[in-house]
Every structure is written in structure tokens, then in C-alpha cells.
Amino acid sequence: xxxxxxxxxxxxxxxxxxxxxxxxxxxxxxxxxxxxxxxxxxxxxxxxxxxxxxxxxxxxxxxxxxxxxxxxxxxxxxxxxxxxxxxxxxxxxxxxxxxxxxxxxxxxxxxxxxxxxxxxxxxxxxxxxxxxxxxxxxxxxxxxxxxxxxxxxxxxxxxxxxxxxxxxxxxxxxxxxxxxxxxxxxxxxxxxxxxxxxxxxxxxxxxxxxxxxxxxxxxxxxxxxxxxxxxxxxxxxxxxxxxxxxxxxxxxxxxxxxxxxxxxxxxxxxxxxxxxxxxxxxxxxxxxxxxxxxxxxxxxxxxxxxxxxxxxxxxxxxxxxxxxxxxxxxxxxxxxxxxxxxxxxxxxxxxxxxxxxxxxxxxxxxxxxxxxxxxxxxxxxxxxxxxxxxxxxxxxxxxxxxxxxxxxxxxxxxxxxxxxxxxxxxxxxxxxxxxxxxxxxxxxxxxxxxxxxxxxxxxxxxxxxxxxxxxxxxxxxxxxxxxxxxxxxxxxxxxxxxxxxxxxxxxxxxxxxxxxxxxxxxxxxxxxxxxxxxxxxxxxxxxxxxxxxxxxxxxxxxxxxxxxxxxxxxxxxxxxxxxxxxxxxxxxxxxxxxxxxxxxxxxxxxxxxxxxxxxxxxxxxxxxxxxxxxxxxxxxxxxxxxxxxxxxxxxxxxxxxxxxxxxxxxxxxxxx
Numbered sequence: 001x002x003x004x005x006x007x008x009x010x011x012x013x014x015x016x017x018x019x020x021x022x023x024x025x026x027x028x029x030x031x032x033x034x035x036x037x038x039x040x041x042x043x044x045x046x047x048x049x050x051x052x053x054x055x056x057x058x059x060x061x062x063x064x065x066x067x068x069x070x071x072x073x074x075x076x077x078x079x080x081x082x083x084x085x086x087x088x089x090x091x092x093x094x095x096x097x098x099x100x101x102x103x104x105x106x107x108x109x110x111x112x113x114x115x116x117x118x119x120x121x122x123x124x125x126x127x128x129x130x131x132x133x134x135x136x137x138x139x140x141x142x143x144x145x146x147x148x149x150x151x152x153x154x155x156x157x158x159x160x161x162x163x164x165x166x167x168x169x170x171x172x173x174x175x176x177x178x179x180x181x182x183x184x185x186x187x188x189x190x191x192x193x194x195x196x197x198x199x200x201x202x203x204x205x206x207x208x209x210x211x212x213x214x215x216x217x218x219x220x221x222x223x224x225x226x227x228x229x230x231x232x233x234x235x236x237x238x239x240x241x242x243x244x245x246x247x248x249x250x251x252x253x254x255x256x257x258x259x260x261x262x263x264x265x266x267x268x269x270x271x272x273x274x275x276x277x278x279x280x281x282x283x284x285x286x287x288x289x290x291x292x293x294x295x296x297x298x299x300x301x302x303x304x305x306x307x308x309x310x311x312x313x314x315x316x317x318x319x320x321x322x323x324x325x326x327x328x329x330x331x332x333x334x335x336x337x338x339x340x341x342x343x344x345x346x347x348x349x350x351x352x353x354x355x356x357x358x359x360x361x362x363x364x365x366x367x368x369x370x371x372x373x374x375x376x377x378x379x380x381x382x383x384x385x386x387x388x389x390x391x392x393x394x395x396x397x398x399x400x401x402x403x404x405x406x407x408x409x410x411x412x413x414x415x416x417x418x419x420x421x422x423x424x425x426x427x428x429x430x431x432x433x434x435x436x437x438x439x440x441x442x443x444x445x446x447x448x449x450x451x452x453x454x455x456x457x458x459x460x461x462x463x464x465x466x467x468x469x470x471x472x473x474x475x476x477x478x479x480x481x482x483x484x485x486x487x488x489x490x491x492x493x494x495x496x497x498x499x500x501x502x503x504x505x506x507x508x509x510x511x512x513x514x515x516x517x518x519x520x521x522x523x524x525x526x527x528x529x530x531x532x533x534x535x536x537x538x539x540x541x542x543x544x545x546x547x548x549x550x551x552x553x554x555x556x557x558x559x560x561x562x563x564x565x566x567x568x569x570x571x572x573x574x575x576x577x578x579x580x581x582x583x584x585x586x587x588x589x590x591x592x593x594x595x596x597x598x599x600x601x602x603x604x605x606x607x608x609x610x611x612x613x614x615x616x617x618x619x620x621x622x623x624x625x626x627x628x629x630x631x632x633x634x635x636x637x638x639x640x641x642x643x644x645x646x647x648x649x650x651x652x653x654x655x656x657x658x659x660x661x662x663x664x665x666x667x668x669x670x671x672x
Contacts, residue, residue: 004034005071036073042081042124044068044136054143055112059105066101068124082129087121112142113178146185147244148178150234152252160257163222173212175234184238195230220258228256265291265347267359278368282327290321291347300349308344311335369404369456375464383473390437404456406430413449441470
């Protein structure tokens with residue numbers, strides 16, 4: 001098999017010999033040329049060609065050249081190659097020279113931020129493009145230019161730093177640059193324009209994130225200045241390309257608070273605002289509210305506690321800070337402020353001494369449509385003639401908050417279609433409707449079932465009874481007798497409500513009767529006790545205690561009224577001594593001499609009373625000491641003689657029989 005690509009010609013030498021091998025003539029040279037056939041495909045010199053072009057390049061900018069070879073005869077069409085681009089996407093940004101394979105830009109608008117890499121599929125075909133083909137990839141990278149300035153992610157940054165923290169990083173200024181990350185067109189540099197006349201701060205660029213890092217280079221004093229407001233600008237280290245669109249320089253305000261040295265925990269999100277549906281069941285986790293401790297050089301554990309939970313709705317995990325519902329959250333509630341429930345959480349570290357921080361948890365109780373609208377008022381009076389006062393304005397209220405309340409929908413009960421013959425309901429506004437009479441009605445009470453529906457999601461509806469009193473109409477469409485109409489309006493009260501009112505009235509009457517009987521019994525008992533004391537007071541046994549040996553013969557010694565009303569019998573009686581006045585005399589004189597006659601008993605008692613009042617050795621109200629003394633003039637022996645002897649044989653009890661009938665039994669026991 002001949003192969004031109006291996007050997008394109010053959011050279012032969014022919015010899016003419018006789019049978020004996022003798023040369024007959026000179027040798028002859030023969031040359032055989034192998035004619036080429038198109039049996040070889042073109043081959044690219046590499047599978048992937050790579051090129052680069054800057055963004056914004058003008059059309060016609062050549063990027064790279066693809067090159068292919070063909071093993072067939074180059075002097076024939078079998079090796080005549082033609083190049084083409086099979087696929088490059090919808091943009092059509094590049095074209096290729098069919099003869100040379102040079103790829104150039106075909107259109108303007110190359111933007112690395114839009115598309116940074118183009119993948120082209122190129123083809124080479126022999127026979128001037130009509131023969132055998134082969135393909136390769138051409139990858140074109142769009143190189144970045146500085147056509148996008150850096151921008152701050154927000155206009156204001158708030159930071160804080162402890163005093164005397166030299167060299168500490170205060171915070172980061174976040175920027176964004178659309179140019180290629182890590183390229184000179186991407187690198188940013190920051191400048192403090194205003195707010196730092198002492199040069200206490202510096203900003204360096206983070207090479208990995210391109211953000212600005214604000215740090216302290218001079219000591220800060222909280223007592224001297226506790227706040228800084230810096231104006232900072234950012235721009236690229238490399239200037240913008242002239243072709244880049246003009247834009248103002250990016251500026252940001254950085255507010256730095258110098259914090260006094262106080263290593264307490266900090267709630268980064270304070271207040272924490274969350275939303276919880278009304279009626280959330282107990283035990284439902286609603287949030288995890290945790291604090292961080294700035295004591296980075298000390299290993300501390302934070303614990304959490306509820307500092308303020310006025311409705312006792314919450315329970316808190318002391319270790320994780322997870323907040324759960326303790327009971328069902330209801331609305332409305334006196335503990336809600338504009339639909340928000342405020343609770344305070346306490347975070348405490350375990351340092352010595354422990355420090356704490358307070359976080360505010362604001363819980364928005366989301367309204368749930370759990371109340372149907374209520375008709376207000378449930379009764380009314382109107383004229384019974386259509387068009388002449390025969391209308392009644394109806395309203396409704398709903399305990400739910402918007403959007404689960406108004407507008408309300410009023411409707412005659414669909415269960416009673418006959419109502420539409422005489423009555424109509426028309427909307428007046430979002431909360432009211434107008435009830436009108438369609439036909440002339442006789443006077444008297446009417447009960448109309450109405451269906452009220454709110455605009456909540458889902459809507460709540462309720463059928464309610466409207467008590468209407470139709471009155472006698474005047475010429476101007478008003479009721480002629482307002483008092484009669486008002487009385488008639490109450491006729492629409494249901495039988496159940498009337499029974500409840502009557503039962504309540506009877507119960508109140510029974511309770512009042514029982515209370516009156518109890519008070520009357522107490523007064524009767526009190527009166528009986530007073531009478532009993534009065535009888536005891538009438539007894540003259542008080543005479544038995546003024547002296548020991550008086551006995552029964554002294555019962556008519558004096559009038560007891562002198563004791564009860566001394567001011568009537570003794571004008572010399574002194575006013576009572578004030579118990580809070582200082583004492584003016586010493587111990588009472590004792591023993592005192594008994595009065596010589598019964599008429600002097602008044603003076604005897606008054607003197608004893610004055611002596612008792614002036615005695616500092618006894619309580620002010622105790623006058624018993626005055627009457628304990630038996631007296632020196634007693635005809636009986638002193639009581640102390642009863643126990644003066646050790647044995648009964650030493651005692652003489654004969655005198656007991658002389659003391660009167662009351663001591664006769666005692667005399668029989670001890671007498672001889």
C-alpha cells in the first residue's frame with residue numbers, strides 16, 4: 001500500500017542481462033511519483049488556545065491566532081485550510097480570519113464585570129473549507145481595568161472602643177469594588193478627612209477583603225472625649241481609566257464611642273424585636289436572645305434571667321438564652337403597649353465581681369381574627385313609615401385590631417328571607433349601616449336577626465338579634481312620644497334575659513334579709529349582756545372588799561350611787577389625772593386609817609384613787625393595790641395569821657363562828 005505521507009516518490013535502476021548474466025546495455029533510472037489523496041484531517045497544534053484582551057477594547061483588536069496543519073500535499077487543495085468560529089455565545093464579540101486563524105474583537109462593549117471569560121469553539125477545514133474538519137477551544141480572558149471606583153456598603157458606621165486601648169482595632173469599614181479582586185484596580189486606600197485633629201485613629205486596608213480597618217494609634221480618654229465622628233473617603237490605589245464614567249468620591253461617616261472600662265456583657269441586638277402570633281401555645285420557643293462578653297482574655301460563662309416579665313408570659317433557659325412561652329399570649333391585655341409586649345433579660349458573667357447587662361425583648365403580638373363583630377347598640381327606635389324617619393343607624397365594634405376588624409358587613413339573616421319585604425340594610429361607612437323600613441309597619445316591638453361579618457383573614461361572622469321598636473310617626477318623621485318609644489324599645493328583651501334579671505333581684509332581697517336578721521341577733525345579744533352586767537352592778541357585794549372584816553352588818557353603810565356619780569355628792573372631786581402626765585408624788589401612804597363613819601367612805605375612796613394615780617411603782621390604770629390593804633382597825637385577825645403557823649394544832653379557829661353565816665361551814669370544819 002502506497003502512502004504519500006510516508007514516501008512520496010520511488011527511484012528505481014533497471015538492468016538488462018542475458019541468460020548468462022552478461023550486461024546487455026547500460027542501467028536505466030526509473031522515478032515513480034505517488035499522487036496525493038485527501039486522506040488526512042487537519043490538526044490544531046494544541047487543543048486549547050488562550051488569549052487575553054482588556055475590557056473596553058476597540059473593535060478589530062486582535063487577541064490570538066489559532067494554527068492547524070494538514071499532512072496532505074500542501075501544493076494541492078487537500079492541505080488548503082480555512083478557519084471558522086463554530087460557537088461563542090449570543091454576543092458575537094469576536095471574529096476569525098478564515099485564512100490566517102487570527103481572532104479579533106468584532107464589536108465594542110467588552111466588560112469584565114459582565115463577562116470575564118469567553119469560550120470559543122474554532123474549526124479548521126481542508127479543501128478550502130469543504131473537506132475534512134477538526135475543532136479546538138479558544139479561551140479568551142477579559143483583563144480588568146480600573147473603570148469602577150470603590151464604594152462604601154453604607155453611609156454611616158457606628159463603632160465603640162475602650163479607653164486606653166492603644167493599637168486595638170475599633171471596627172471595619174466595608175467597601176465594594178466591581179473590579180477584579182486582588183488586582184491593582186481593586187485595591188482601596190482610605191483617608192480620614194475630618195473629625196480626628198489629634199490623629200488618634202488610622203485606617204489600613206485589609207489585603208484579603210479590601211475593607212478598611214479602623215484602629216487606635218493614640219490613647220483615648222473617656223472623661224476627656226467620649227465620642228468621635230469621622231469623615232472617611234475611599235479610592236483605588238490606581239487612578240481610574242479615562243474611559244471610566246465620572247462619579248463622586250465615596251464618603252462615609254464613622255461614629256466612634258469611647259467606652260469606659262467596664263467589662264460587662266453586651267447584647268449586640270438591643271432591643272430585639274420579634275413577632276409572635278396571638279394565642280401561641282405554652283412552651284413554644286420564640287427566640288434565642290444572647291449577649292456577648294467583651295472580656296476576651298478571660299474565659300467566662302454567661303447566665304440569663306428574666307428581669308422584667310410583668311404578665312409572667314415567658315420562661316427563659318438560663319444557659320442558652322432561649323425564650324419560650326409560659327402561657328398563652330392573649331390580646332388585648334393591659335400589659336401590651338401598642339400591640340408590643342416588653343420584657344427585660346439579664347445577662348450575668350461569672351467573674352469576680354460579676355457584671356451584668358440588660359437586654360430589651362420587644363415582642364409584637366400579631367393579631368389573630370378570633371372575635372366576631374358585636375352590634376352596637378342592640379336596640380333602637382324608628383318611625384314605621386318609609387322615607388319619613390323610617391331609618392336607624394346601626395354600628396358594630398370588634399375586639400380585634402386591624403386588619404381583622406372594619407370594614408364590617410351588615411346583612412339581614414339569610415335564614416329569614418321574609419325580612420327583605422319590610423326591611424333593608426345599606427352600608428353607611430366602614431363601621432355603620434342604615435336600617436330602613438320598606439313598608440309601613442304597625443307600632444310595636446320587632447326582633448330582627450342580623451348577620452355581621454368582619455374583614456379579617458379568615459373573616460368571622462355572627463348572627464345577632466336587633467330589637468327595634470316602631471313608634472307612632474309625626475309629620476317630621478320623628479316619634480311623637482319619646483318616653484313611650486323608649487319604653488317600647490325595651491320590650492324586645494328576651495325571656496331568658498328577663499328571668500336572669502328577676503332571679504338576681506330575688507337573690508339580692510334574700511341576702512339583704514339574712515344580713516338584717518344577723519344584725520338584729522347581735523344587737524339582742526349585746527343588749528342582754530349589758531342587762532346582765534347591770535344586774536351584777538346593782539349587787540352590793542362591792543362593800544365586802546373595802547375592808548376585810550366588815551361582814552354582813554356593813555351592808556347599809558353608804559349609798560352606792562356615791563361611787564357611780566361622785567360629782568353629785570362631792571363638789572371637791574378633782575378632775576381625773578392624765579395618764580401621760582409625769583408623776584408628782586412618791587409611793588402611797590399605807591397603811592391608811594379606816595374612816596371613822598360610813599359617811600366618810602367617799603373621801604376614803606377619793607384619797608385612795610389619788611394615791612394610786614400618783615404611785616410610780618404600779619401601772620397607771622391599776623388601782624387594786626388600794627383595796628388590798630386590810631386596814632389597821634379591822635375587828636378580824638389579819639389574813640396572814642392563817643399561814644403563820646406550820647401545823648393546824650397551833651391555830652385557833654373559834655373566831656370563824658363570829659364572822660357570820662357565810663363562814664359557818666368553815667367554822668364547822670376547823671372548829672373544836
